[in-house]
Amino acid sequence: MALDIALSSIPPLESSDFGSAGRSAAVAPTPDGAAGFAEALKxxxxxxxxxxxxxxxxxxxALSGEADIREVTDAVMSAEQSLQAAIAIRDKIVTAFLEVSRMQI
Known part of the structure; x- marks a missing residue:
């Protein structure tokens, strides 16, 4: 479920987002792809x-009577989903870091 929420918060890619090599044109390509991943997380x-x-x-x-309750509810639910997705991704990154740190060389 958390993965579905995380994936739903990722905006769709447009064909104009890619350079000739299939990488994002906004991020400088690196051999390991670290800049692209960091930019996506950011x-x-x-x-x-x-x-x-x-x-x-x-x-x-809404407290001052300028907004509808339905709009507030939708905005709060969307914010909650975004926050849950961010927390789930953070937890996965921490877990992956701990697994890598336990590896023997």
């Missing part, structure tokens, strides 16, 4: 923060 984190801030602002507007 983008997902920024998206989660934006969703949470937007939900907070809409909640404050």
């Amino acid at each position: 983008g997902m984190a920024e998206n989660a923060v934006t969703n949470v801030k937007g939900a907070e602002q809409l909640s404050l507007k």
Whole structure:
């Protein structure tokens, strides 16, 4: 379930997003792909923060009577999903790091 939430928060790729080698044109290609992964994580984190801030602002507007309860509920649910996805990804990264650190050389 957490993986479904994490995958649903990833925006779809457009054909214009790729260079001639099939890598993202916005990120400088590296042999190990680390920059692409870091940029993807950064983008997902920024998206989660934006969703949470937007939900907070809409909640404050609802308190003053400027926003509909349905809009607030949708924004808060979206922010919750983004936050759960970020937490699930963080947990997977920590688990992977711990597994790699336990490997014997």
